[in-house]
């Protein structure tokens with residue numbers, strides 16, 4: 001009998017894991033609940049990726065082709081994990097949805113990713129109330145579909161504001177962590193916007209700018225130096241509306257004192273939360289969550305993909321906010337960990 | 349001539365930054381007036397942190413260390429929109445960076461807080477901002493009572509005195525004590541006041557408020573409170 005591994009979730013992390021596991025000689029089942037592959041990158045049609053401005057669709061087609069053209073990988077879309085049982089280190093997994101099957105796997109990789117924080121949950125931003133207040137993910141969709149226009153009246157925006165840390169770093173909404181990529185993604189989006197809106201005033205409202213590592217000059221500095229983006233240090237307390245334009249209320253903490261500034265378009269850098277699927281799979285496969293609700297890495301210093309349940313591994317944003325490059329790396333890391341775990345038990 | 353009037357961009361400086369002597373002789377040379385104008389150094393070199401310790405250890409000031417300096421409190425603050433010197437975020441910053449000089453400059457302003465708690469409601473870090481500001485105000489009151497605006501001081505002391513003496517607050521008594529503390533006793537006898545008093549007498553509010561009595565065994569509680577104060 002060949003050794004079979006199940007990968008759950010077909011975002012960047014899961015796609016990479018499936019392909020690498022197959023290269024290592026395993027038979028792989030890739031289970032995705034949606035009827036498309038590619039996770040968040042496909043869902044919001046990211047066109048241009050942070051940090052290197054490479055193409056989102058190209059990345060996806062490369063990842064997906066490798067999986068599609070691999071005879072050792074079976075892809076089940078529109079499929080969910082219904083029931084899990086375990087005996088003698090073998091998982092018996094009952095699938096539901098488009099593919100109602102019961103399969104056996106010796107190891108499982110959870111690559112179930114994240115959900116965007118829904119800003120409607122935090123009344124202060126007026127999201128859902130004012131049409132010109134949108135999320136970063138919706139801005140990505142706008143980039144994909146056509147020119148940037150104000151949703152309220154179809155006009156070209158003369159001024160655009162980005163509000164950082166929406167749904168992150170906030171005890172009141174219950175998310176006390178930093179979502180890690182939104183600063184850099186916002187800087188990338190501002191640079192892209194500048195190409196379309198050469199005259200618009202673009203302002204970023206931040207508490208700290210976390211374009212860590214190599215992104216400091218390539219994104220943060222570049223947005224200021226080349227794209228003329230202005231950074232204002234102060235967290236927005238409230239968005240209201242006046243004369244049909246959203247008004248941002250905050251304090252400019254560097255010059256001190258409150259401001260109320262109107263903008264034509266407001267982009268909320270909404271953070272990441274553990275996806276519903278991540279929580280559900282953690283429960284079904286009996287792995288612990290860490291204090292923020294992501295899957296707990298049992299030995300992050302040894303290997304990023306270890307959970308506290310032998311035979312169950314994690315990759316990508318399921319274990320915490322992460323960029324695509326890290327999610328893809330973790331797909332490989334998890335594959336190697338599966339290999340190490342199984343090589344003691346079976347001969348390939 | 350006004351202090352520092354010879355300085356270009358004088359508006360950028362406050363009076364206490366300028367040294368200028370009407371009559372000054374140095375080494376036998378008379379440099380009286382504008383000639384001796386000098387600016388004090390604007391480099392701050394001695395953080396004073398005992399106030400921080402006092403505030404973080406107080407019951408109402410304990411959440412001060414949660415602050416991340418985001419500015420959401422000031423953004424929504426009722427008073428900050430009217431009085432630029434009143435800035436709850438900035439007060440917290442000054443406490444934690446040991447800027448007692450700046451705090452003392454604003455010893456009077458800090459009492460402008462109207463206690464609306466918008467700041468506390470906004471705060472993403474669960475700082476009880478309104479009460480932290482109160483705690484900073486109390487520290488200033490202890491440290492530089494003379495810096496407080498006389499009216500605010502009288503108001504503060506009236507409330508304190510009434511509470512300790514009667515165990516509850518009544519508007520007529522507060523009003524009477526406040527006006528007499530600020531030397532405005534005659535205002536108690538204006539025709540407007542008399543009209544109000546009559547009205548309150550008729551509808552029974554005077555009786556209710558004046559003769560409502562103290563809380564049970566108030567003297568013991570008062571003793572405990574006064575002891576805590578000391």
Ligand SMILES: Cc1cc2nc3c(=O)[nH]c(=O)nc-3n(C[C@H](O)[C@H](O)[C@H](O)COP(=O)(O)OP(=O)(O)OC[C@H]3O[C@@H](n4cnc5c(N)ncnc54)[C@H](O)[C@@H]3O)c2cc1C
Nearest residue numbers: 009011012013033039040050113114277316317322323324
């Ligand atoms: C607005 C925004 C823009 C971004 N732009 C960039 C960028 O430019 N560059 C960058 O590096 N990063 C970017 N990111 C981050 C990037 O989206 C993530 O790093 C990446 O998507 C994580 O990949 P993943 O595979 O771990 O998870 P996901 O992409 O979330 O994929 C998880 C997949 O698992 C599936 N799934 C979940 N639960 C189950 C289940 N129970 N059963 C079956 N399937 C399930 C989901 O349907 C989904 O397809 C951005 C994030 C945001 C919020």
Ligand code: SF4
Nearest residue numbers: 165178179180182183
């Ligand atoms: S990455 Fe930036 S915007 Fe996102 S939560 Fe962290 S600090 Fe806030």
Ligand code: SF4
Nearest residue numbers: 415416418419421471
């Ligand atoms: S809102 Fe809270 S965290 Fe932000 S500056 Fe005010 S007290 Fe500090």
Ligand code: SF4
Nearest residue numbers: 425461462464465467
């Ligand atoms: S309680 Fe005081 S500091 Fe807080 S918002 Fe109201 S006036 Fe401002």
